[in-house]
Amino acid sequence: MARYSGIPLDPDVVLAAAARLSSLAHVTPILASSTLDAEAGARLHFKAEHLQRGGAFKFRGACNAVFALSDADAPRGVVTHSSGNHGAALALAARLRGIPCHVVVPDGAVAAKVEAIARQGAVLHRCAPTMAAREAGCATVQAQTGAIVVHPYTHPDVIAGQGTAALELLTARPELDALVVPLGGGGLGAGSALAIAALRSRCRLYLAEPSGAADGARAFAAGRLEPDMVPDTVCDGLRGTLGAINFEILRQHQAQVLTVDDADTLHALRWVWTRMKQLVEPSSATVLAAVLAHRELFAGQRVGLILSGGNVDLASVARLG
Amino acid sequence: MARYSGIPLDPDVVLAAAARLSSLAHVTPILASSTLDAEAGARLHFKAEHLQRGGAFKFRGACNAVFALSDADAPRGVVTHSSGNHGAALALAARLRGIPCHVVVPDGAVAAKVEAIARQGAVLHRCAPTMAAREAGCATVQAQTGAIVVHPYTHPDVIAGQGTAALELLTARPELDALVVPLGGGGLGAGSALAIAALRSRCRLYLAEPSGAADGARAFAAGRLEPDMVPDTVCDGLRGTLGAINFEILRQHQAQVLTVDDADTLHALRWVWTRMKQLVEPSSATVLAAVLAHRELFAGQRVGLILSGGNVDLASVARLG
Numbered sequence: 001m002a003r004y005s006g007i008p009l010d011p012d013v014v015l016a017a018a019a020r021l022s023s024l025a026h027v028t029p030i031l032a033s034s035t036l037d038a039e040a041g042a043r044l045h046f047k048a049e050h051l052q053r054g055g056a057f058k059f060r061g062a063c064n065a066v067f068a069l070s071d072a073d074a075p076r077g078v079v080t081h082s083s084g085n086h087g088a089a090l091a092l093a094a095r096l097r098g099i100p101c102h103v104v105v106p107d108g109a110v111a112a113k114v115e116a117i118a119r120q121g122a123v124l125h126r127c128a129p130t131m132a133a134r135e136a137g138c139a140t141v142q143a144q145t146g147a148i149v150v151h152p153y154t155h156p157d158v159i160a161g162q163g164t165a166a167l168e169l170l171t172a173r174p175e176l177d178a179l180v181v182p183l184g185g186g187g188l189g190a191g192s193a194l195a196i197a198a199l200r201s202r203c204r205l206y207l208a209e210p211s212g213a214a215d216g217a218r219a220f221a222a223g224r225l226e227p228d229m230v231p232d233t234v235c236d237g238l239r240g241t242l243g244a245i246n247f248e249i250l251r252q253h254q255a256q257v258l259t260v261d262d263a264d265t266l267h268a269l270r271w272v273w274t275r276m277k278q279l280v281e282p283s284s285a286t287v288l289a290a291v292l293a294h295r296e297l298f299a300g301q302r303v304g305l306i307l308s309g310g311n312v313d314l315a316s317v318a319r320l321g
Numbered sequence: 322m323a324r325y326s327g328i329p330l331d332p333d334v335v336l337a338a339a340a341r342l343s344s345l346a347h348v349t350p351i352l353a354s355s356t357l358d359a360e361a362g363a364r365l366h367f368k369a370e371h372l373q374r375g376g377a378f379k380f381r382g383a384c385n386a387v388f389a390l391s392d393a394d395a396p397r398g399v400v401t402h403s404s405g406n407h408g409a410a411l412a413l414a415a416r417l418r419g420i421p422c423h424v425v426v427p428d429g430a431v432a433a434k435v436e437a438i439a440r441q442g443a444v445l446h447r448c449a450p451t452m453a454a455r456e457a458g459c460a461t462v463q464a465q466t467g468a469i470v471v472h473p474y475t476h477p478d479v480i481a482g483q484g485t486a487a488l489e490l491l492t493a494r495p496e497l498d499a500l501v502v503p504l505g506g507g508g509l510g511a512g513s514a515l516a517i518a519a520l521r522s523r524c525r526l527y528l529a530e531p532s533g534a535a536d537g538a539r540a541f542a543a544g545r546l547e548p549d550m551v552p553d554t555v556c557d558g559l560r561g562t563l564g565a566i567n568f569e570i571l572r573q574h575q576a577q578v579l580t581v582d583d584a585d586t587l588h589a590l591r592w593v594w595t596r597m598k599q600l601v602e603p604s605s606a607t608v609l610a611a612v613l614a615h616r617e618l619f620a621g622q623r624v625g626l627i628l629s630g631g632n633v634d635l636a637s638v639a640r641l642g
Contacts, residue, residue: 277631310598
């Protein structure tokens with residue numbers, strides 16, 4: 001695996017994360033739909049992470065980070081900033097370990113997700129909806145409480161944990177030709193790249209990114225991070241900017257970004273809701289939208305897709321549908 | 322099984338139906354939720370019939386009836402009246418066998434369900450939303466075309482087919498103490514009673530019926546059918562009146578009716594949507610509503626529940642949620 005020389009994380013960290021999570025996270029089912037297969041002209045294998053604990057893959061990374069803490073460090077608790085799923089996941093993981101959790105939440109976050117964070121017993125800290133305000137809020141809480149910062153997508157233990165979803169999928173479906181995952185900050189993508197490497201799989205990796213938050217596509221085109229972005233997308237889980245470590249891992253893996261318009265994502269979302277009967281959130285539908293918009297890349301192939309989460313406000317369902 | 326003397330259908334018809342459906346219907350998954358288990362104080366095993374072909378358990382009965390037709394009879398086609406899932410199921414089954422299908426649809430049926438009927442290639446015939454108009458429309462088509470009437474819930478092959486859902490559930494979970502299924506016309510209930518008998522199971526059978534369409538509860542109380550009903554319930558799949566053959570089978574089985582208010586059903590529906598992430602239709606949620614409204618009947622027990630279907634208008638999700 002020469003292409004992994006100099007990689008910032010050893011792919012085997014994903015195997016270690018899987019061992020750590022074995023009694024904590026669900027092994028989520030893999031779903032299929034003959035209707036969607038016919039529509040895509042490919043065999044689609046959906047990894048149902050909306051059925052993960054906390055309703056999103058984020059529990060994998062958060063839980064791996066929390067349970068990797070030493071017994072000496074853990075009592076200090078953890079802190080993060082999150083508009084939703086990572087915050088709820090970290091709060092759930094912290095509750096399971098019995099340690100404090102603080103979440104800095106930007107104004108405008110989806111109500112169902114904020115409620116989920118509170119329900120898990122985390123302390124909420126509100127901030128302005130900018131990355132600078134989120135980082136500053138996090139730093140303040142860290143300084144005041146001594147809590148350990150668990151960044152939503154650049155923390156190495158988070159990346160390793162997120163990779164366990166692809167690890168399970170590729171272990172159950174080793175014949176996959178391609179894997180498509182949503183791209184926001186890049187934690188799931190980088191973790192998936194590590195999982196592919198750990199398994200010595202030849203599966204190609206694609207990153208589905210909303211065109212209204214396409215800093216990832218621009219970074220790949222320019223060969224450097226392009227973090228200057230004002231996200232404008234219905235995919236509330238994918239508004240983060242690509243992390244440096246994630247970009248490095250994904251570039252070395254030769255992952256490809258496929259940008260998708262919100263209209264295509266919403267079309268795909270309706271398919272998942274009405275045909276698969278799975279109440280996923282908009283971010284989850286980017287992967288199907290990418291496959292349907294690039295049928296030539298996947299024609300006749302066996303394609304894995306990660307449905308990343310299912311935490312959607314019911315009030316938005318009629319509006320989006 | 323003395324209590325089955327004089328039963329109008331031999332329980333083994335369910336086993337024959339299972340054999341006939343083995344290459345045609347899905348063996349649907351059985352879902353669980355620790356959150357809902359905690360809420361109910363019982364271990365709940367949800368049979369996911371919303372993931373059946375056509376999006377509802379109705380495909381089992383319709384397909385069994387269509388494929389039980391002789392090669393001589395089949396070319397005449399089939400006809401039924403249906404406000405939704407049975408019509409779409411019969412249309413799909415007829416398409417699979419390559420024979421004509423006519424569906425008499427009452428005005429006011431759920432748009433998503435009518436579209437599904439048309440999508441399967443059936444000929445639609447509109448009628449007034451009364452049982453008399455539905456029966457008359459069916460008779461007219463039958464006289465004009467020679468098609469064979471497949472009643473939505475009193476046809477013996479339909480009842481036998483519906484029983485295969487409970488058969489699969491009890492085969493996979495033989496330890497169940499109780500099974501709860503929705504009650505409309507009684508096809509699913511009667512089929513489930515036959516499945517329990519065929520397996521010599523001691524599982525108790527409960528029928529969850531909307532209080533706004535409680536002709537079943539009244540029939541059990543009075544000891545005779547009480548078909549004079551104007552249904553008023555959000556559960557569009559459960560507005561039919563209990564069939565005579567179904568009533569007889571259910572009485573002999575000593576099934577119990579649990580009526581549930583729409584408010585409780587909608588509360589349960591939100592749980593299934595937001596916690597299980599399963600986009601089921603309101604009728605499906607009656608079973609969870611019944612368990613939550615009668616915790617004393619199920620405390621600490623292993624309870625099977627049939628999620629009957631998932632064909633819901635997205636526009637109604639926000640309204641119902």
